[in-house]
Amino acid sequence: MRSQFIKQSTNIKTGPIPTTNSSSDTCPDSCPLKTGGCYAKAHPYIKSNWDKLDQGTRGSSWGDFLGNIRSLRSGQIWRHNVAGDLPGSNDKIDREKFHQLIDANQDARGFTYTHYPVWMHKHAAHNIRAIRYANKRGFTVNLSANNLDQGIFYKQKFNIPTTALVPLDHDGRTKxxxxxxxxxxxxxxNSEHxxxxxxxxxxxxxxxxxxxxKAHGKQKNQVSIIARG
Ligand code: SF4
Structure with a gap:
């Protein structure tokens, strides 16, 4: 695994906050976007940067990366993993590395999203414990649901921050x-501001x-099908 720390992002969606990327070997096998629809893989700049991270020509070791996270000021918002997922492999979060990351976050306000399986999987209980611990310690991990029904189920079942993909024709209203x-x-x-x-x-x-x-990116039609559940 290689990790990349960007002190001030130029990404127009995140705004000028610190962001990170993790090499693609962190992505869980069970992520349905892995075989088509992954935003990071379809975005030319993010993909090219991600490839270099995978090849080891960008990014840093885990130890150096943690040092960068530790240096963030108290209360600083930062986005973990524009590309990549939590440390882990074979659908199982690496608890030791994950706890190191949570500790390094200290009083900063790190947030991220994960596709690690949390239901109907042999590592689900392990993963949900690790994610719950992070959220209690101030490092916000959102469960990334593949559709709205799954998102509602996750929120009601686990009461953990949750996001959900919705299809292209979603009406865009708050409910x-x-x-x-x-x-x-x-x-x-909905707003460039x-x-x-x-x-x-x-x-x-x-x-x-x-x-x-909402399903977006070059493969938005494929993502929209996944978002219909
Ligand atoms: S809802 Fe989440 S992803 Fe969207 S702008 Fe707010 S913090 Fe960023």
Whole structure:
């Protein structure tokens, strides 16, 4: 595994906050986007950078990477893994490395998303324990649901920050479920004036909402099919 720390991102969606990437060997085998629809693989710049990370010509060792995370100031919002997933392999989160990352985050406000399996899988209980621990310690890990039904199930079952893919024809409206969970389309998808740096919703471990991401990128039609469930 190689890791990359970017002190100030030029990504128009995240805004100018620190971001990171992890080599593609961190992606869990069970991620349905792995065989088609992965945004990072389809985006020319992100893919080219990711390839260099995989080849070892960019990024750093895990130890140096943790040093960069430790140097972030208290309260700093940062996005972990524009490309890549949590440390781990074969669908199982590497708890030792993950705890090192959570410790390095200290009082900064790191946030990320994961496709590691949390239900109906031999490593589900292990993964959900690790993710729950991170969220309690101030490092926000969103469960990345592949469709809205799965997202609602995850939120109700685990009460962990959750995001969900929605198809291309989603109406883009905010809705409130009977249990008061709000379904909120990512505001950056509807306004060029909103970035993660200003929005910060995905970095809130206590929010009572599911953030919706509309299928996007070059393979949006394929993603839209996955998002229909
Ligand atoms: S909901 Fe906010 S924090 Fe999350 S991805 Fe969209 S803009 Fe970024």
């Amino acid at each position: 409130v479920l009977k249990d008061s969970t709000r379904l909120i389309p990512c505001p950056a998808e 909103v970035t993660c740096a200003s929005c910060k919703m995905c970095a809130d471990p206590d929010r009572n909402s599911i953030i919706l991401f």
